[in-house]
Amino acid sequence: MRQQLVFFVTLVMLASCTVKKSGERDEVPGTISADVEHASGDSNAVSMESLFGKPAHEIKTIGILVYNGVNDLDVIGPRYVLGQAMGVETKLIAINKGNIKTVMGVELVPNTVIDSVSRLDVLIIPGGFTGTVEAVYNKALHTWIRKIDETTVYTGAVCTGVWILGATGLLEGKRASSNWYREEEFLEKFKAIPANERYTHDGKYWTSAGVTAGMDMSLAIMQEIYGSNYAQAVMLDMEYDPHPPLLGGTPDRTKPAIARMMRTLYDGGINPLIDSLEKRSGPKIIQ
Amino acid sequence: MRQQLVFFVTLVMLASCTVKKSGERDEVPGTISADVEHASGDSNAVSMESLFGKPAHEIKTIGILVYNGVNDLDVIGPRYVLGQAMGVETKLIAINKGNIKTVMGVELVPNTVIDSVSRLDVLIIPGGFTGTVEAVYNKALHTWIRKIDETTVYTGAVCTGVWILGATGLLEGKRASSNWYREEEFLEKFKAIPANERYTHDGKYWTSAGVTAGMDMSLAIMQEIYGSNYAQAVMLDMEYDPHPPLLGGTPDRTKPAIARMMRTLYDGGINPLIDSLEKRSGPKIIQ
Numbered sequence: 001m002r003q004q005l006v007f008f009v010t011l012v013m014l015a016s017c018t019v020k021k022s023g024e025r026d027e028v029p030g031t032i033s034a035d036v037e038h039a040s041g042d043s044n045a046v047s048m049e050s051l052f053g054k055p056a057h058e059i060k061t062i063g064i065l066v067y068n069g070v071n072d073l074d075v076i077g078p079r080y081v082l083g084q085a086m087g088v089e090t091k092l093i094a095i096n097k098g099n100i101k102t103v104m105g106v107e108l109v110p111n112t113v114i115d116s117v118s119r120l121d122v123l124i125i126p127g128g129f130t131g132t133v134e135a136v137y138n139k140a141l142h143t144w145i146r147k148i149d150e151t152t153v154y155t156g157a158v159c160t161g162v163w164i165l166g167a168t169g170l171l172e173g174k175r176a177s178s179n180w181y182r183e184e185e186f187l188e189k190f191k192a193i194p195a196n197e198r199y200t201h202d203g204k205y206w207t208s209a210g211v212t213a214g215m216d217m218s219l220a221i222m223q224e225i226y227g228s229n230y231a232q233a234v235m236l237d238m239e240y241d242p243h244p245p246l247l248g249g250t251p252d253r254t255k256p257a258i259a260r261m262m263r264t265l266y267d268g269g270i271n272p273l274i275d276s277l278e279k280r281s282g283p284k285i286i287q
Numbered sequence: 288m289r290q291q292l293v294f295f296v297t298l299v300m301l302a303s304c305t306v307k308k309s310g311e312r313d314e315v316p317g318t319i320s321a322d323v324e325h326a327s328g329d330s331n332a333v334s335m336e337s338l339f340g341k342p343a344h345e346i347k348t349i350g351i352l353v354y355n356g357v358n359d360l361d362v363i364g365p366r367y368v369l370g371q372a373m374g375v376e377t378k379l380i381a382i383n384k385g386n387i388k389t390v391m392g393v394e395l396v397p398n399t400v401i402d403s404v405s406r407l408d409v410l411i412i413p414g415g416f417t418g419t420v421e422a423v424y425n426k427a428l429h430t431w432i433r434k435i436d437e438t439t440v441y442t443g444a445v446c447t448g449v450w451i452l453g454a455t456g457l458l459e460g461k462r463a464s465s466n467w468y469r470e471e472e473f474l475e476k477f478k479a480i481p482a483n484e485r486y487t488h489d490g491k492y493w494t495s496a497g498v499t500a501g502m503d504m505s506l507a508i509m510q511e512i513y514g515s516n517y518a519q520a521v522m523l524d525m526e527y528d529p530h531p532p533l534l535g536g537t538p539d540r541t542k543p544a545i546a547r548m549m550r551t552l553y554d555g556g557i558n559p560l561i562d563s564l565e566k567r568s569g570p571k572i573i574q
Contacts, residue, residue, distance in 0.1 A: 051544055073525060076363040076393070083391045092393065099396060104370045106363070106379065107396035109386060159526070180526055198530040210526030211367075215499070220532040232535040233545050238360060239446070239467055239497030241536030242529040243485040245507040248519040249528030257338055258520050 052230050057153045059225055062090040062122040065161070066110050069131020072102040073211045074158045078124045081218035084234045085226065093117055095141055103128045114144045119151035122221070126214065127159030127179060133270050135164045137277040142168040154221060156206035158214035165207070166190025174202040179210035180251050181266050212249075215240070339517050344440045346512055349377040350407040352448075353397050356418020359389040360498045361445045365411045368505035371521045372513065380404055382428055390415045401431045406438035409508070413501065414447030414466060420557050422451045424564040429455040441508060443493035445501035452494070453477025461489040466497035467538050468553050499536075502527070 062082050066075055075092065083090040094100055094110035101107050125145070135141055145168045149155045157165040162178035163186055165171055171192040177200040178187055184194040192207075199208035199217035201224075208217035219240070223231035235241075251259040349369050353362055362379065370377040381387055381397035388394050412432070422428055432455045436442045444452040449465035450473055452458055458479040464487040465474055471481040479494075486495035486504035488511075495504035506527070510518035522528075538546040 051548070072363050072367045076359050079393060080359045080391055090391075104367055104377075106366060109394035109396065180523070198528070209528075210524075212502070212525050212527045212529060216530050216532060223532055228533055229542060229545055231533060232541055233549055235531060235533070235535035236467070236538065236541045236546060236549050237497075238499050239536055240499045240531055241485070241496075241540060242499060242531070243503050244522060244527055244529070245503060245510055246515055246518060246522070248522035249526055251523065253528060254519055254523045255516060258516055259523060261338070262520055262523050 053227050055225050056227075057121070057225050059085055059088050059121045059153060061120050062088055062124070063093045063117060063120040063148070064090070064124045065095070065114075065126060065164075066092045066100050066108060067095045067128070067131050067135055068100050069103050069128045069134075070100065070126050071128040071132075071159060071211055072104045072106055074126030074128065074161060074214050075102070075108070077212065077215040078126070078156075078158060078218040080238065081215055081222060081234060082122065082124070084237065085222065088121075091117070095135070095138065103131065114141065117144075117148065120148050121152060122154045123148050123152050123156070124214075124218075125155075125157040125161040125164050127157070127161035127163070127210070129160070129266075129269060130273050132160045132163060133273050133277065136167045146170065152204065154204050154206055156208070156217065156221065158208045158217065159210040162187070162192075162207045163190070165205075166192055171205060171207070174205050175200050176202065176205070176207040177209050177213075178207060181210070181263060340514050342512050343514075344408070344512050346372055346375050346408045346440060348407050349375055349409040349411070350380045350404060350435070351377070351411045352382070352401075352413060352451075353379045353387050353395060354382045354415070354418050354422055355387050356390050356415045356421075357387065357413050358415040358419075358446060358498055359391050359393055361413030361415065361448060361501050362389070362395075364499065364502040365413070365443075365445060365505040367525065368502055368509060368521060369409065369411070371524065372509065375408075378404070382422070382425065390418065401428065404431075404435065407435050408439060409441045410435050410439050410443070411501075411505075412442075412444040412448040412451050414445055414449065414451075414497070416447070416553075416556060417560055419447045419450060420560050420564065423454045433457065439491065441491050441493055443495075443504065443508065445495045445504065446497040449474070449479075449494045450477070452492075453479055458492060458494070461492050462487050463489065463492070463494040464496050464500075465494060468497070468550060 062085065064075055064079050079090060079092065091111040092108065094113050097113055099107050099109050123145070141164070145165065149168075149170055155165070155170065159179045160181070162171070162176060166176070166187065167190065171190050174192055175195040176187055176192040177183070177195045177197045183196065187194045197209070198213050199206060199220060201220070206217055206221060208214050219231050219235060222234055248254050349372065351362055351366050366377060366379065378398040379395065381400050384400055386394050386396050410432070428451070432452065436455075436457055442452070442457065446466045447468070449458070449463060453463070453474065454477065458477050461479055462482040463474055463479040464470070464482045464484045470483065474481040484496070485500050486493065486507060488507070493504055493508060495501050506518050506522060509521055535541050
């Protein structure tokens, strides 16, 4: 319904922009207000064109990969933000048939499977934990990603999903970011250039830091395609003015003992799996 | 799996805290490092107790309400954060049997239905759009929420989910926040005291601003129950160091024409529904 609503923007634009109520909070002057006055000439009669302009790219299909063990927010963050693109079909695409369970145990019903998808305008590859490591060794998946990538305007990955994209070889020589966990080590395994940013855009390839960074990256993709005004409308819809209750979110901003504990926790969960998968993968993928 | 991993914290704590590698990023000194040195005496041999301490409350069951048209991130943000509570069962609880579709069209498989749940330690009520307005007029749902509230340590609501909680009467005389859209107007309808905060905590009742604010509120709940160190571990897991690509997320930080357009868009979607539901609701609920 939210998607349908977004389609109604064109219908309500004139009404919304010719009605001006006194004392509305959005009448508060400021840099942004000044910007829109400048952009529209008159915020009482701003036109669709002056507010949103024409998209930089024609996007019709967005696909987000899902699999057992995928991180809940790696999927739903980008799905929510990119799903607000106007006139676009956004699908959750599973590796295999059937429902999937996220890393937190939430059961999702995918829209389709990779074997039924031959082209996409935007592909997003979310991360996770052990399920992601398994996908890093899934050569049939890599073949599909490379085939889809030939058709995309943008190919992106979130968090440890960057490991999957990296394993396809598509990040070789590209600046990239990924989850904080062993970030440089993994990016270098895939011959990517560690950028250590919240999200990184190198040519058509977008990569982000962990989990919640997928929302920032997706908003930046919306801004690139539909412009800042459209991205700002999406940000207001999701009331995205974050105020974490305490400092944290990166190893540098986290108490050393906690960051070490988390890294050791992750090592204990994936190192044995990488060892066993590496043994039967033939040509080395990670080690 | 992530949940299971969290249970392993106790097993890996000593290992993680007795291994100190030179040049680790988390060795960077700073206020937080100083804090942990102070808290633990020695970050090389910090104990489980000094790092996490005892929970302020014993929490065993967390339920998040879901329904057709619920906002994807209102559900998955809190589900992801609160689901990392140690030894806790976290359920998505549907109003009716069967799968639900989010406001963005994602199909979820709930864990159970309200008729099968008689008590919870924490109840979270997410918002959405027209599906939320329907829930505001669902008196059987209100009865269930009031019954569950008698058993909770915390009852919370995110975004327009605050309208549902407000309709039960449980927010009367309580400070509360909600989605930016007509925030004071709706809170006053439910005799709550508008706090206009990112999230608000009045006694056992937690309420938050729209969509993404549910993550901030959930982290604050984790901090209250398990302490700052545990909340910081969860923040690092989700790499929650947000960097939106542009200014926005509240009406005051949004171009006036865009904020008016969004408000008019929402008015057009829900006002006719409120009018029709109000006519058959008997005692007035909103109007």
